[in-house]
Amino acid sequence: MNQTPLSEFPLNPRLAADTHFVTSLELCNVLLVNDARFVWLILVPRIEGAIEVFHLDELQKVQLATEIDQISGVVLDLTNCEKLNVGALGNIVRQLHVHIIAREISDAAWPGPVWGVGTAKPYSAEAKSTLLKKIKSRL
Amino acid sequence: MNQTPLSEFPLNPRLAADTHFVTSLELCNVLLVNDARFVWLILVPRIEGAIEVFHLDELQKVQLATEIDQISGVVLDLTNCEKLNVGALGNIVRQLHVHIIAREISDAAWPGPVWGVGTAKPYSAEAKSTLLKKIKSRL
Numbered sequence: 293m294n295q296t297p298l299s300e301f302p303l304n305p306r307l308a309a310d311t312h313f314v315t316s317l318e319l320c321n322v323l324l325v326n327d328a329r330f331v332w333l334i335l336v337p338r339i340e341g342a343i344e345v346f347h348l349d350e351l352q353k354v355q356l357a358t359e360i361d362q363i364s365g366v367v368l369d370l371t372n373c374e375k376l377n378v379g380a381l382g383n384i385v386r387q388l389h390v391h392i393i394a395r396e397i398s399d400a401a402w403p404g405p406v407w408g409v410g411t412a413k414p415y416s417a418e419a420k421s422t423l424l425k426k427i428k429s430r431l
Numbered sequence: 432m433n434q435t436p437l438s439e440f441p442l443n444p445r446l447a448a449d450t451h452f453v454t455s456l457e458l459c460n461v462l463l464v465n466d467a468r469f470v471w472l473i474l475v476p477r478i479e480g481a482i483e484v485f486h487l488d489e490l491q492k493v494q495l496a497t498e499i500d501q502i503s504g505v506v507l508d509l510t511n512c513e514k515l516n517v518g519a520l521g522n523i524v525r526q527l528h529v530h531i532i533a534r535e536i537s538d539a540a541w542p543g544p545v546w547g548v549g550t551a552k553p554y555s556a557e558a559k560s561t562l563l564k565k566i567k568s569r570l
Contacts, residue, residue, distance in 0.1 A: 377521075380518070382514055404547045405522075405546050
């Protein structure tokens with residue numbers, strides 16, 4: 293499938309509502325989940341209609357892996373976390389998206405997965421701005 | 432990190448206890464989780480000491496992506512499932528492993544993730560044998 297230009301890419305409304313836009317990479321938009329309990333980024337390939345990773349063509353798959361690697365590095369550098377969780381689930385939002393989450397033994401969901409656990413704790417405007425700056429400075 | 436020969440690769444004991452061995456691919460061992468509630472395969476790269484995907488070298492990362500793709504195709508072909516869930520978590524078992532799970536709207540965890548939900552329902556010897564044959568015939 294062809295890549296959609298950034299300005300025309302229709303982000304799923306639920307993803308848009310639950311996240312802050314960070315930046316756009318070659319293939320993916322990078323989003324910060326608005327939940328201060330976890331440092332949690334999401335990559336969304338700008339490929340309209342893609343639901344599963346195998347819907348991407350070979351070059352796009354390689355690029356997605358590269359960007360997962362890049363964002364994993366950013367999250368690790370930011371948090372020095374105990375473990376990264378990387379996953380493409382999409383049971384609720386079908387638009388293909390990949391979660392990259394810093395996990396800590398002290399976090400609200402450890403050692404379980406984060407999805408569906410408790411209630412998101414939105415960032416304050418200041419915390420959001422500070423974190424977005426830290427992320428962008430590493431990209 | 433160098434790849435460990437198949438015969439010498441030390442699979443984490445918990446992964447070994449919870450799964451049946453399916454086959455070995457170029458990089459990974461393929462395991463079937465012993466839980467008949469889900470068609471759930473796991474890829475374990477035979478790279479001793481790897482915990483995160485970025486611990487693999489560039490060629491190993493590409494090979495892992497190829498094998499995730501291959502196993503995703505097998506799972507989809509077997510189940511025609513509603514959604515694939517693909518994830519590398521490792522909060523409990525640190526040895527790098529990637530889950531590939533067929534999800535159905537009627538399954539025991541939908542639309543949440545499967546990890547930590549309820550109690551595994553082991554396969555009968557016959558069901559296990561039948562499913563392993565079906566998986567192997569697609570590899």
